[in-house]
Amino acid sequence: xxxxxxxxxxxLLELPVLDLADCCxxxxxxxxxxxxxxxxxxxxxxxxxxxxxxxxxLIATADTGEACACDLVEPVGKSQPTVSHHxxxxxxxxxxxxxxxxxxxxxxxxxxxxxxxxxxxGRR
Amino acid sequence: xxxxxxxxxxxLLELPVLDLADCCxxxxxxxxxxxxxxxxxxxxxxxxxxxxxxxxxLIATADTGEACACDLVEPVGKSQPTVSHHxxxxxxxxxxxxxxxxxxxxxxxxxxxxxxxxxxxGRR
DNA sequence: ACGGTACATCGATGGTCATCAATATCTATG
DNA sequence: CATAGATATTGATGACCATCGATGTACCGT
Numbered sequence: 001x002x003x004x005x006x007x008x009x010x011x012l013l014e015l016p017v018l019d020l021a022d023c024c025x026x027x028x029x030x031x032x033x034x035x036x037x038x039x040x041x042x043x044x045x046x047x048x049x050x051x052x053x054x055x056x057x058l059i060a061t062a063d064t065g066e067a068c069a070c071d072l073v074e075p076v077g078k079s080q081p082t083v084s085h086h087x088x089x090x091x092x093x094x095x096x097x098x099x100x101x102x103x104x105x106x107x108x109x110x111x112x113x114x115x116x117x118x119x120x121x122g123r124r
Numbered sequence: 125x126x127x128x129x130x131x132x133x134x135x136l137l138e139l140p141v142l143d144l145a146d147c148c149x150x151x152x153x154x155x156x157x158x159x160x161x162x163x164x165x166x167x168x169x170x171x172x173x174x175x176x177x178x179x180x181x182l183i184a185t186a187d188t189g190e191a192c193a194c195d196l197v198e199p200v201g202k203s204q205p206t207v208s209h210h211x212x213x214x215x216x217x218x219x220x221x222x223x224x225x226x227x228x229x230x231x232x233x234x235x236x237x238x239x240x241x242x243x244x245x246g247r248r
Numbered sequence: 249a250c251g252g253t254a255c256a257t258c259g260a261t262g263g264t265c266a267t268c269a270a271t272a273t274c275t276a277t278g
Numbered sequence: 279c280a281t282a283g284a285t286a287t288t289g290a291t292g293a294c295c296a297t298c299g300a301t302g303t304a305c306c307g308t
Contacts, residue, residue: 029184031185034174041172044172047168047172050162050164052165056151060152061155081285081287083285103284103285104284105286127254203297204256204298205300206298208257226306
């Protein structure tokens with residue numbers, strides 16, 4: 001059996017993520033309070049690691065829109081537990097979502113989440 | 125003498141910052157390598173702290189486009205050395221620039237730097 | 249020159265995090 | 279059921295970092 005066969009999917013537990021639209025206007029335009037700054041900092045923390053950026057990039061640029069976790073270990077040059085840890089951080093940050101299909105887990109980006117972060121950095 | 129008087133300006137030492145345009149296409153569009161990921165992660169690290177986000181926000185939304193360091197300590201509720209430390213991190217990340225005028229130091233954002241980060245998060 | 253104010257630097261400390269080996273859990277296959 | 283492979287979790291460790299008090303440095307008004 002190959003990882004590319006079609007199998008019934010069971011979504012991974014998705015964690016509730018604070019909506020940035022509720023908390024944060026563009027930081028160059030409107031004032032943010034201490035709580036909003038904490039929420040926003042948590043989102044950027046997920047991007048503040050080279051391995052996670054590579055993983056996000058690998059998933060986002062996968063031609064099918066999703067990537068098998070099994071194909072992410074070798075490219076980033078870290079151990080399997082380390083990669084699994086970083087994927088969890090990205091998932092908890094709402095940047096990616098995972099779906100278990102048989103033995104394998106397929107990850108895809110959550111475009112709206114990246115859109116929100118992009119908007120926060122914008123001029124208005 | 126008031127901090128708002130016009131005084132001869134001497135720019136703070138500006139540190140050379142790696143140009144993101146040279147390293148990083150939109151991560152949702154093109155593949156990035158390990159080096160690019162490190163460079164990009166360093167940029168996001170500067171944003172991954174609530175105090176720094178508040179400082180950046182205070183400076184960016186100042187009506188004159190710049191803010192005196194003396195007006196940044198109280199709003200973020202941290203000690204003066206801590207605020208000075210965070211301003212240095214933001215400066216080293218190329219996100220803000222500082223100019224010493226007499227006793228005071230005035231900070232302003234570097235719009236192009238934030239524009240670059242925004243572009244990297246974009247869909248294309 | 250002196251005293252005061254603004255800002256930066258230093259040194260110490262407690263907390264957070266990236267990493268990996270070992271282990272556990274789940275799933276498919278024989 | 280036993281085995282093998284894929285992924286997640288655990289526990290330990292070393293590195294990094296946010297924070298602050300103390301101190302240093304630069305500038306200004308008297």
